[in-house]
Amino acid sequence: xxxRERKKLAAxxxxxxxxxxxxxxxxxxxxxxEEIAAAANVSxxxxxxxxxxxxxxxxxxxxxxRDHWRAIMAARPADEPLWDSLAAILVGFNELLGDRIPLxxxxxxxxxxxxxxxxxxxxxxxxxxxxxxxxxxxPEGDTMIATLQLNMSFAAQTTAYQTWGADESxxxxxxxxxxxxxxxxxGAMSPPASTSPS
Amino acid sequence: xxxRERKKLAAxxxxxxxxxxxxxxxxxxxxxxEEIAAAANVSxxxxxxxxxxxxxxxxxxxxxxRDHWRAIMAARPADEPLWDSLAAILVGFNELLGDRIPLxxxxxxxxxxxxxxxxxxxxxxxxxxxxxxxxxxxPEGDTMIATLQLNMSFAAQTTAYQTWGADESxxxxxxxxxxxxxxxxxGAMSPPASTSPS
DNA sequence: CAGAATTTTGGACTGCGTGCAAATATGTAC
DNA sequence: GTACATATTTGCACGCAGTCCAAAATTCTG
Numbered sequence: 001x002x003x004r005e006r007k008k009l010a011a012x013x014x015x016x017x018x019x020x021x022x023x024x025x026x027x028x029x030x031x032x033x034e035e036i037a038a039a040a041n042v043s044x045x046x047x048x049x050x051x052x053x054x055x056x057x058x059x060x061x062x063x064x065x066r067d068h069w070r071a072i073m074a075a076r077p078a079d080e081p082l083w084d085s086l087a088a089i090l091v092g093f094n095e096l097l098g099d100r101i102p103l104x105x106x107x108x109x110x111x112x113x114x115x116x117x118x119x120x121x122x123x124x125x126x127x128x129x130x131x132x133x134x135x136x137x138x139p140e141g142d143t144m145i146a147t148l149q150l151n152m153s154f155a156a157q158t159t160a161y162q163t164w165g166a167d168e169s170x171x172x173x174x175x176x177x178x179x180x181x182x183x184x185x186x187g188a189m190s191p192p193a194s195t196s197p198s
Numbered sequence: 199x200x201x202r203e204r205k206k207l208a209a210x211x212x213x214x215x216x217x218x219x220x221x222x223x224x225x226x227x228x229x230x231x232e233e234i235a236a237a238a239n240v241s242x243x244x245x246x247x248x249x250x251x252x253x254x255x256x257x258x259x260x261x262x263x264r265d266h267w268r269a270i271m272a273a274r275p276a277d278e279p280l281w282d283s284l285a286a287i288l289v290g291f292n293e294l295l296g297d298r299i300p301l302x303x304x305x306x307x308x309x310x311x312x313x314x315x316x317x318x319x320x321x322x323x324x325x326x327x328x329x330x331x332x333x334x335x336x337p338e339g340d341t342m343i344a345t346l347q348l349n350m351s352f353a354a355q356t357t358a359y360q361t362w363g364a365d366e367s368x369x370x371x372x373x374x375x376x377x378x379x380x381x382x383x384x385g386a387m388s389p390p391a392s393t394s395p396s
Numbered sequence: 397c398a399g400a401a402t403t404t405t406g407g408a409c410t411g412c413g414t415g416c417a418a419a420t421a422t423g424t425a426c
Numbered sequence: 427g428t429a430c431a432t433a434t435t436t437g438c439a440c441g442c443a444g445t446c447c448a449a450a451a452t453t454c455t456g
Binding site: 003004033048052 | 444
Binding site: 004007008011042043044045046049 | 402406407
């Protein structure tokens with residue numbers, strides 16, 4: 001790893017930690033990009049060299065994390081049913097994010113702007129990667145069914161996130177995620193009536 | 199309907215038609231709010247009185263439409279399974295939107311900014327209304343399962359939209375939407391292998 | 397150490413979205 | 427219709443996100 005690369009990574013992390021710190025202290029909207037840059041000892045321009053937008057600094061993942069989830073994807077056996085793979089990938093991804101998710105949650109709760117950022121939890125990069133991965137594992141004519149399963153797995157993820165009560169732990173969240181994935185897998189209308197656990 | 203209300207509606211429509219016209223001619227990004235306001239014979243301030251953002255003018259629905267989809271929601275029998283209701287509501291909503299959807303599609307295809315607006319197809323208002331409707335029909339402990347079904351129905355909608363080929367008609371899109379809803383209802387992993395129709 | 401390649405920086409610029417107070421239009425009561 | 431209350435429109439100023447570009451600064455290569 002060359003000096004350049006090390007410095008790049010360091011700058012990326014300096015910006016992100018500075019930003020998150022400020023966001024936690026004063027809320028997303030109340031912090032300007034200028035302030036973030038200043039806190040990270042970088043120019044405003046440099047901030048935009050690393051992050052496409054102010055929101056990206058909340059949702060983008062550490063470059064090293066990216067390698068991890070790519071490994072997770074690559075590890076799925078080629079003959080595994082798509083849905084099972086997607087479920088495993090999403091769970092793995094969430095475990096990977098770990099304690100960063102609560103932070104995102106805290107910020108979102110306080111910020112209208114962040115609240116309706118298209119990307120919840122899963123950042124832009126992961127979305128792109130998992131789309132690509134799905135496409136690579138989908139035979140010619142099945143692209144619709146594959147897209148549907150992909151979107152359904154995200155629906156499960158979103159649901160777990162949305163119904164994550166303020167008093168619940170991260171493990172509770174993970175459990176619910178798995179439950180939602182299972183439920184989505186077996187079908188939305190499978191239970192004729194009340195089948196809500198825990 | 200008072201004069202005020204009639205004028206309001208007229209202004210709303212004037213702004214939207216002017217905006218859509220300009221967007222079609224020159225693309226979403228290339229048109230400024232000032233230009234839209236000018237084309238609609240209104241001040242810039244007034245534009246923001248009616249639309250919360252430049253994007254909202256693409257996704258917000260005509261106030262009268264809102265009454266229509268509310269009627270659709272109200273018409274669902276109280277004892278119908280949630281999933282069936284949601285499916286019917288979404289189909290009804292899309293039929294209602296009708297030829298406006300292709301327009302949105304055309305704009306989105308040309309505009310990166312629009313492309314990743316959180317709201318695809320279904321605008322903010324419909325989202326809010328259908329959330330509220332769902333909540334009103336959900337017993338105390340079933341909020342997670344209800345949220346999941348809601349999100350899954352949107353996943354089906356999104357999928358139909360994403361896989362809508364440029365050469366396909368609006369009816370093809372509607373057909374695919376129904377198919378996706380059915381598929382999502384019976385479960386993501388139901389087909390062990392290739393089961394893609396048409 | 398010299399020159400190529402990449403990154404950082406500052407500065408100017410466009411345009412969205414907000415806030416506010418003055419002007420204008422509509423509704424209401426007499 | 428005149429007078430007053432209420433709602434809407436308008437202009438103006440402001441902050442700030444995001445883009446572009448050319449000049450510095452830094453790292454890489456030999």
